[in-house]
Amino acid sequence: MNTTGLELVDVFAAFIILGLFLLLGRFLKEKIDLFKQLYLPESILAGAVALLLGKEGLGHLVPPDNFLANQGIFPQDVTTVWAQAPSIFINLVFATLFLGETIPSPKEVWRKIAPQVAFAQILAWGQYVVGLTVTILILTPLFDINPIAGALIEIGFEGGHGTAAGMAEVLDTFGFEEGSELALGLATVGLIAGVVTGTILINWGRKKGHIVSETENNLSFQESTNSSETVQTEYEDFNKHVLLDPLSINLGIVAIAVTLGWLILKALQELEALTWAKIEIEIMNYVPLFPMALIGGLIVQITMKKLGIDHLILRPLQKNIAGVSLDAVIFSAIASISLTVLGTNFIPFLILAITGITWNIAAFLFFAPRLLPSYWFQRGIGDMGQSMGVTATGLLLLQMVDPDNKTGALESFAYKQLLFEPIVGGGFFTAAAPILVFQLGPIPVLTLTASLLVFWIVFGWVNFKV
Structure with missing residues (x-):
């Protein structure tokens, strides 16, 4: 083993193994019907298998004198790379969010999705309120849990695996080393609960007649084929004008976005050092890079549009870059979870999970029909799915209730992200x-989050109640 530090070959080996396990995850999903029915991503399945075969699983099951003891089947250098990967690749995911997208005017966005924003904000701020409440009243007094645990429901549920992994370094800095494992565990539970409870609610909604103007068919193979043909056409058009591979160009654009995000973060840190840090209030020194990478991507998109060179950004490629990066984040984060930490904090973990799930379902059933002016079920179920299993889960549930997008729920859901993601769900707050x-x-x-929750409830109730 290299004792002086990691070498490039160690990183290469770690990601070769990662790729093999992602294929294994795909194989398991194809062969086991339960995984298909739960719509579990391959990266989660692959990460779970790696976790069981690593030091936290197999490494604790074999006798102490066995060569697999305390490490499992993976060399230490490989697991070291995986442990560092989430906080790196999450920056690429956020940098790509706006690249290649059409950025509408703020007025147009607000007109279309104000009710959606209100409902989504209620879900998010409510997660802080219930999480902080149970932490103050139960978890800290009875289990001596760090008060930061009150923020973990939103980090794990709204933010998902990527955000939970990306926040690990921040949580460690504040002495809450078990926080990232708890957040990752919540993200996994939330994703599964989002799909399961969402499916149950959809079946209930159909029986009650709450789902209208939708067809029962799933996305067809033809739609998938058409999407592939579109990507191929864009590749061919691109190659007529440039000699560099389109993927290389788009990776370079992502690199610019991340670099801008880093510069913004450094500038804010310097501003803080000259101003409010003098009265011992520090925030920017602990803020991770990924929210700034999102802003960097927005700046790059707007700038390239004004310069007339935004055709260089291929949205399908940006989605591919984000997809690969997110797979790396999710796999490496789950493969690096400390089961020992989860076991030690199982009761607090269970309390947070049940509290978060209960809030999301209750908020959906009570607020969605009262705040969303049309197609409340379709528009609400997407946000509920996102509030427990990140954006992909919300899109999945939307696909189940409105596969042909006859209600316009998909557009409302998508545009809402512009006024949602920068704040919560992995954003600044x-x-x-x-x-x-x-x-x-x-x-x-x-007190702050409860005030914001009340504001959004009143705002939604007054302006959009039906």
């Missing part, structure tokens, strides 16, 4: 919440 709890304490943050 998600990144700042642990910092605020650490700096100010849980009660002031509970």
Whole structure:
């Protein structure tokens, strides 16, 4: 083993193994009907298998004198790379969110999706309120859990595996080393619960007549084929004008977005050092890079559009870059989970999971029909899915209730992200919440989030009630 540090060959080996396990995840999903029915991503299945075969699984099951003890089947250098990968690749995921997208005017966006924004914000801020409440009243007094645990429901449910993994370094900085494992566990439970409870609610909605103007067919093979043909056509058109591979161009554009995000973060850190840090309030020094990478991507998109060179950005390729990066984030994060930590904090983990799931379902059933002016079930189920299993789960549930997009729920859901993701669900407040709890304490943050929850309830109720 290399004792002086990782070499490139170690990183190469780690990602070769990662790729093989992703294929294994695909094989398991093809062969086991339960995984198909739950719509579990291959990266989660692959990460779970790697976790069981690694030091936290097999490494603890074999006798102490066995060569697999305390490491499993993977060399230490490989697991070291995996442990570092989530906080790196999450930046690529967020940098690509706006690249290649049409950015409408703020007025147009607000007109179309204001009710959707209100409902989504209620779900997100409510997760902070219930999480901080149970932490203050139960988890910290009875289990001596770090008060930052109150933010973990939103980090794990709204933010998902990528955000949970990306926040690991921040949580470690504040002495909450078990926080990232708890957040990753919540992200896994939330994703599964989002699909399962979403499917149950959809069946209930059909029986009650809440789902209208939709057909029962799934996305067809022909649609998938057409999508592939579109990508191929864009590749061919692109290659007529440039000699560099389109993927290389688009990776370079992502690199610019990440670099801009890094510069913005450094500038804000310098501003903080000159201003409010002097009164011992520090936030920007603990904020991770990925929210700034999102802003960097937005700046790149707008700038290239104004310069007339936005045709260089191929949205299908940006989605592919994000998809590969997210697979790497999810796999490596799950493969690196400490089962020992989860076992030690099982009861607090269970309390947070049940609290978060209960809030999301209750908020969907109560607020969605009262705040969303049309097709409340279709528009609400997407946000509920996102609130427990990130954006992909929301899109999955939308596909199940409105596969042909006859209700317009998909557009509302998509445009809402512009006014949602930069704040919560992995945005600025998600990144700042642990910092605020650490700096100010849980009660002031509970007061702040409860006030924001009340604001969005009143705003939605007054303007969009039916």
